[in-house]
Amino acid sequence: MTVFIEYSPYFLAMAVLAVASAFFSCAEAALFSLQPDDRRALAKGNAAQRTAIDLLAKPERLLTSVLFWNLMINVVYFALASVVGIQLEQAKRPSEAFATAVLALLTLIVFAEMLPKTLGVQKPRLLSALLSLPLSGTVRATDAVMPALTWVNGLAQRLLLPGFRREPYLELQDIEKAIKLSSGDRHLADNERSALQNIVSLSELQAEELMRPRRQYDCYQPPIHLANLGGDLTRSGYVLVSEAESDEVAAAIPLKLLPTAPKTHLENYAQPVIYVPWCASGAAVLEELHRQQREVAAIVNEFGETVGIVTLEDLLATIFEDHSSRSARMLAVASIAPAGDGVWEVTGMTSLRRLQRHFNAPLAETHSATVAGVLQESLHRFPEAGDEVLWSGFRFHVLSVDESGTLRVQLTRALGDGLWE
Numbered sequence: 001m002t003v004f005i006e007y008s009p010y011f012l013a014m015a016v017l018a019v020a021s022a023f024f025s026c027a028e029a030a031l032f033s034l035q036p037d038d039r040r041a042l043a044k045g046n047a048a049q050r051t052a053i054d055l056l057a058k059p060e061r062l063l064t065s066v067l068f069w070n071l072m073i074n075v076v077y078f079a080l081a082s083v084v085g086i087q088l089e090q091a092k093r094p095s096e097a098f099a100t101a102v103l104a105l106l107t108l109i110v111f112a113e114m115l116p117k118t119l120g121v122q123k124p125r126l127l128s129a130l131l132s133l134p135l136s137g138t139v140r141a142t143d144a145v146m147p148a149l150t151w152v153n154g155l156a157q158r159l160l161l162p163g164f165r166r167e168p169y170l171e172l173q174d175i176e177k178a179i180k181l182s183s184g185d186r187h188l189a190d191n192e193r194s195a196l197q198n199i200v201s202l203s204e205l206q207a208e209e210l211m212r213p214r215r216q217y218d219c220y221q222p223p224i225h226l227a228n229l230g231g232d233l234t235r236s237g238y239v240l241v242s243e244a245e246s247d248e249v250a251a252a253i254p255l256k257l258l259p260t261a262p263k264t265h266l267e268n269y270a271q272p273v274i275y276v277p278w279c280a281s282g283a284a285v286l287e288e289l290h291r292q293q294r295e296v297a298a299i300v301n302e303f304g305e306t307v308g309i310v311t312l313e314d315l316l317a318t319i320f321e322d323h324s325s326r327s328a329r330m331l332a333v334a335s336i337a338p339a340g341d342g343v344w345e346v347t348g349m350t351s352l353r354r355l356q357r358h359f360n361a362p363l364a365e366t367h368s369a370t371v372a373g374v375l376q377e378s379l380h381r382f383p384e385a386g387d388e389v390l391w392s393g394f395r396f397h398v399l400s401v402d403e404s405g406t407l408r409v410q411l412t413r414a415l416g417d418g419l420w421e
Contacts, residue, residue: 003096007084014104017077021070021112027135028066029120030127031056036293037271038125045129052132055139064149065139077108198319203283209351209369210282210318211299211308212236215404216349219247222267226258237313238296241270248306249273252296273298278307286315339410345399348372348383348407355394359413364392371396372407383407390414 004011031052034042039056042049055062081104088097120127142149217236220228224241234240239253251270253261261269273296276285285297295312335350336358346355350371356363368374374391375383375398382405387398397410 003084003088003100007087010080010084014077014080014107017073017080018107018112021073021077021108022116023131023134024066024070024073024138025113026116026120026127027131028063029117030124030131031062031120031135032059033121033124034128035124038128042125042129048132049129051136052128055132055136060150060153061146062139064146064153065142066135068142068145068149069138074108078104081105195320202286202315202318203281205282205318205353206278206369207276207280207282207285207297207299207310208278208308209353210285210314211278211310212314213308213349213405214306215406217309219249221247223264224266226261226263226266236296236309236311238311239266239270240296240309241267249296249298249309254295271295273309275300276310277302282310282315282318285310286312289315336411342412344411346371346409346411348375348405348409361393371409371411375407375409 034052034056039053043053081101085097085101088094088100212235217240218234219240219242221242222244224239229239233255237255239255239258240249241251241253242248243250251267251272253266253270257269258266271294274288274292274294276288276297276299278299278301289295289297289312297310298306299308299310301307335347335354337345339345348371351369352363352366352371352374353369355371366374366377368377372383375387375389375396378389378391379387383398383401385398385400389396393414395412395414397412399408399410401407
């Protein structure tokens, strides 16, 4: 205790420096722990909350400033601790000098690093708003030396982490050639080529060809409790939350979050969905999901009604699975399966694009995108078991229609139709 009294000015200054270091550590952890939803909420808040978002607009500037001030504070802090330790050594008090050094180190680690960063990670939105205004002033104070710091940082990156220049443009053929040359495993190269082709085809597929129709997913009105799910996994992989007074999809909760969520009022943990038109391409849907950091897109028709959903998992399956189809994902059956000599069994949601690619046959023009759509367009009503339709060289025979509207259709190649044999 006598040491603290004798060197009270030093310890007081060190305490102030430790608080300053804790401020920067907490601010850094809080700001860089903000999730996309947090950032969107802060962007619509008060001046302090908007300042936090402005700081994150230039993350390199923010991080450089925080590290600069933390380094300066720590240097001065340990310089003062060293002065106290040297004076104690000169006074023949080595044990007290050692204890002072250890205490100074532990104080900085625990109270200026571990504790504030833990708080920042646990309460990022609150602490980002509280600390943003003073932090903004310190960031502006480093603008005078920022060019020099940026130059040193760039030099270090060039020496220690050399990178490659970005090509201004790559042709699809260039990527395919690179895959062939880079992979000695033919099977692996085929998989990479298949994924590449699926990525390209994603720009040709419309959202209505990828979506899960309304009857193929469950939607719950709030309040939603875990007991409402009945202990079963949802078909879409998400707990879909509807609007309060309608069955339109408004938000979604990934099933992977349920183990950490409470058993009541799950809607409070839901993430809003995005809305895209039925005619949007799969690539556009994926880009919009990535831009807004969402996982579910609600597909709407020209009247603004929700006709289905597309999930991020659906899009990734379309890219990385060789024979991905909605039938396989939703019904656990193949979209086109052999059922005998010259006979196949297809589902109603089998896309005409897949049908054309499978049989390598031209198809007549139609406004429909699926087999079920062609049947409805031809019959002018919803198909029933036993219905037969001859269309574009194919004979469709409806085998069954279940309660959810899922069709099982027998398909044969129609001869003498004048189109192809």
